[in-house]
Amino acid sequence: MKKTFALLLICLFVIVVAGCGGQAEKFPTKPVTLVVPWAAGGGTDAIARGLGKAAEKPLGQTITVNNVTGGGGAVGHGAGLNAKNDGYTVTMITFELLSLPPQKLIPFTYKDYDLLMRLNTDPAALTVKADSPFKTVKDFVEYAKTNPGKVNVGNSGPASVWHLAAGLLEEKAGIKLNHVPFNGAAPAVTDLVGGHIQAVTVSPAEVQSQVKAGQLKMLAIMSDKRDPNFPDVPTFKEAGYDITFATWRGLAVPKNTPENVKKVLADAFKQGYDSPEFQEFAKKASLGLAYASAADFKTFLDKTAADTEAVMKKLNLAK
Amino acid sequence: MELDLLLKGFGVVFQPSCFGLILLGTVSGVLIGALPGLTATMGVALLIPFTFGLPVHQGVGMLLGIFCGAIYGGSISAILIRTPGTPAAAATVLDGYPLNQKGEAGRALSMSIFASFVGGFSGALIMTFASPQISRVALQFSAPEYFGLAIFGLSIIISISGNSIVKGIIAGFFGMLISTIGLDPMAGYPRFTFGFMDLFEGPAFIPTLIGLFALSEVFKGVEVLYKQEAVKAVKQQLLPSWTDIRKAWLTIVKSTFIGTFIGAVPGAGSDISAFVAYGEAKRSSKHPETFGKGEITGVAAAEAANNACTGGAMIPMLSLGVPGDAVTAVLLGALVIQGLQPGPLLFKDHIDMVYSIFAGMMTANLLMFLVGIFGIRFFVRIISIERSLLIPIIFLLSIVGAYSMRNSLFDVGLAVVFGIIGYFMQRYDFPASPILLSLILGPLAESSLRRALIVSHGDFTILFTRPISLALILLAIASLITATIMQLKLEKRMLAENAQQPRSGS
Structure with a gap:
């Protein structure tokens, strides 16, 4: 009986350890970790898991989602930034990367990453x-x-x-x-x-x-176009107020990741993004899919970051 | 009409594949719940991806099984190793562990599964037949009402103070102080974080819990590691004795209603409901002095309430589209991904699905009962393991549990720090549970008070002009006064006893 029990305990340990998530040289020769700064079960996590699954085939390696949460996104964004720049750690970056720096809560900005792509935007x-x-x-x-x-x-x-x-x-x-x-x-x-x-x-x-x-x-x-789910609801522009504002999610890797590695990752994730499974998933979850290449993503972030900081100053949220 | 739909729901649920998945979910739920550091929320969240490929009712059935199983599972470790496996079982420790120390672990475990089942199943029944009515009341809850609820909950600190009100209050305030660490909930500025990003959301709850309860017990256990103890024969029992059931019956019924209702109010979950039900059980008991020292009704109150909370939390999630607690928030996401948008329209467009969820919930509770009864004989063996083996195992489980919540070594350090604090608190006879209650309710009290004042533009009368909020605040005051009188009487009696019979050692 003691043996059975010992066996049971060992099984439990294995489950726990397996639940902790694995840690992530030619590229890629081992699984890639996708760092999510938000908890398992939330919207960002769902996209990461959906996209990760869809991108595994084109990448030819497993993609492990690692939820590094805490600090309103600060901890996970920091962990992704400070990872080795070998391409085995990709971070799902989110809007908070623009709002945390003006509050002086994190010592880095989106400029300290190499961007891969923007995935979605959801307007207010x-x-x-x-x-x-x-x-x-x-x-x-x-x-x-x-x-x-x-x-x-x-x-x-x-x-x-x-x-x-x-x-x-x-x-x-x-x-x-x-x-x-x-x-x-x-x-x-x-x-x-x-x-x-x-x-x-x-x-x-x-x-x-x-x-x-x-x-x-x-x-x-607050977007340029009407929402296809709500065709009767006007945009702010149509109503006479020039306001566009949206949250966004994207993928990034640590600064100075080799160009060829970034290309492999960007191609694989783009293929995953285009796959019917992911598109179907995004539709069900009412995600406003909005792919943008690394360069377009950068232009978008430059503008949004400036807007964000200006509004935060007005609201007395920026230090 | 309703019964007809419910029968159809059961028809769906009892298909072998669906039934099998609910069973699988329930068994894994119990295991997840029993492991410190893995909560019901994490269990559901981590298994959602596996349900994508399944038909809706099967996937959701499995998730419901995990949900119900995990909330019960938390009580197993709470009773056996003084560590609530999930925050919901925090109140179960109060009397569950003392019962175990008295050699009555079997009695506590059987009461736990019985109360969990009655609470959970009745909660599911209430959900099936009263969802629309209850969700209307839940909508009346806004910031002032949450403040009232939090204050009412906090008044229980007096009842769980153990031997000394003063020490209980000191512990409670210490907990409140800790709960202010982190980003200010209304202004977003960091408070007492000393630049640690890991403290932005305050000290993480699970590692704190593990430290205060499990690690402190480990440190204490090390002191007496090789001291030969007479192995207490554990009486095994599957069902609580008739005497126990008769004793706890009324408490279970009351706790079920408290649990279902608190579950239905968005923003208050099973941890809060268990404490409120425990406080009420102690208040209305004829022998309040036995609580905290191994009172079987204490276990019954906490477990009936936290399991009833599962059904309660589903009510606003399904009928309003707003989750009642953290687990149902994750479940909501799962339903949306399956193409079902919970909310008033769900009842119109997918009524068959709604009733198969109701049926699934009841089935999950039934299976949980069977799994629990079957499991008790294995669970109780844990305490017959030699101490010199058990203590390192608890230590390892605690460290892994603290780490796995956020994959964070910082949290392991946090657990150790709280373990040391907990050790000294025990040594000097400070109760640890008021800290826990403050950590659960302090943030709710703070943010709802401040939110109420923002909404009222700084006018304090908003707290006393709304009927529900006024009623809750009056209840809190009444509970504070009666609990204090009761506790002072107890202290006096204990003093008298001690004077007559000087304590030899401690």
């Missing part, structure tokens, strides 16, 4: 309760103008992407809002459904089930 949308007196963005702005600081707008946390989206709206429309930070987008949406706040500025994907059920209504989205 201004959403209110279905029975709200605001029918259009104009109603909302006008009310906020006559009642400065009165409208409670929920966001997903201090200095989070959706907090900055609301800040940008304030700046461009010349209004003053009352920002209410929540611990993530879902609790903010719940409070809106319960009628405890007046609006949220989160992505369409995060409110779509309530909008489709007729509990909430989207006034406008």
